Amino acid sequence: MPYQADSHPPEDWETLNAFADGELAPAEQRAMAERLADSPETAERLRGIIRLKQELQALPAGDVPPLPTLSASPRSYWRQAAAIAVAIVIAAAVALAPMLLLRDSSGTFLAASLAAHEQFATSAPSQPIATVAPAAALPVTSELSRLGLEPIWQATSATGQIRIGFVGARGCRLSLHVSPQAEPALAPDQVVPTLAGWNAGGRGYLLIATGMPTARFEMIAGFIKALTSEPADRVEPLRTALQSDWRSAQPCLA
Template sequence: MTDPVTEELLNAYVDGELSPGDDARVAQAIARDPALAAHVATLSRVKSALSGMAVEPAESIHLPSHRWSKAMLAVAASVGLFVAVMSGVLTGFLHFGDDRSSWYQEAAAVHAEWAFEPSAPDAREVDANLYLVSMDRLNLPAQAPDLTSAKLRLTYLKFYEADADYPAALHLGYTGRRGCRLTLWATAAPHKLDTRLAEFREGKMRSFRWRQGRIAYALFATGMEENRFTMIAAKVHEATRKMRGFDDETRMALREVSGKAPPCAA
């Protein structure tokens, strides 16, 4: 791009208001410049926080403060710790081969635990300030798309400090009014993680994972209708790749597929 990338252009890019040609040129500039990419990620987070989130503290679902250590995951896998509680949803995820690393095991365990906690149908959305502070603590240009068009609201957020087993991570929990629970997990990406969307499934739990720059993402849902979750995953993957929110066409497609989908099965 020969002309400088101005703040006005970046704002228009995040808002999806550029022509296809300008959009592509700005995207190329972002791909070449990590500092510019980080700035665009910040713009996107701020716009998301200001437009789609509550200003009061969230009524988050309580979870234990510990992280799932590698030893804990190994024990859970060997003795089937969650079989009685989770009807086999989690156990298979704990028997990964070499293609699925420990960060992904932890994300699966956290989602399975959270997905079976009781949910308040009128839970408030995550406070905008808490969201921005948590994103800053992660120290990665992560994206958390607004999924209200998919009938899901961001009602749970938990930041995990780095420890001996894992890098820092962020768990974003989206809930619907018909039993749906969706987890978006963001952490530092392992070197070999593919940028393409990869699907995994075990029992009633489906998941997708991918890498965008230095960030590893995983998306989990339990009992969600196939077409709905597949489209959500594809659109979230695209949003993280472009580092901006959904356009009107995407929101309409998500609204349509979610409106036709049955309630999520436990």
């Protein structure tokens, strides 16, 4: 352990913690980075802090009591609204299903994914399209949850394309799209800062974000790509680096 119960904290302990949290001013960050390069002990202490933060963030929520609901009139309004909404969704599904299926089969994976992301990103934050069943989530889901990105939407197309939508604490939206087959690489004119695509293990992947700074997106995209492509022993250092860099990156803008 980097810090013992019966010892005084190191002189730079507070600053080191603030560095791990991304709370230092740029000049202080640079000074601390230099100190870390020169001092293996300080670097070891930083690793201890980051490790602790990772474990804290991974703590399970435990049993959560039900959210109270308002009784009387608001509830009856909600029931009416829910009934009407269900009717609208069924009617829309019947009407739009042929179009959606056509789009999915004749359109490209990219086009279908962008359309699905657009729908997910522009839907009201408080109205997720569906609740993700934990068992149905990909391994990526647990990794993103550790970064505070919660899955709130999942869809599977008739052709087996899986889409999962995540929302961050500040409202940014990220969606992962998985095709059951390898897909064509993105053309140069299709490359935008918060869109990443790759093939791995015979599957095609697309990651799309809205409201997320480019640097933050690139961190996630790089890690998810490694997670789906690299052996586990190569992923672990990347996970540690991601957790370390994540807090110091610019937060979501949404």
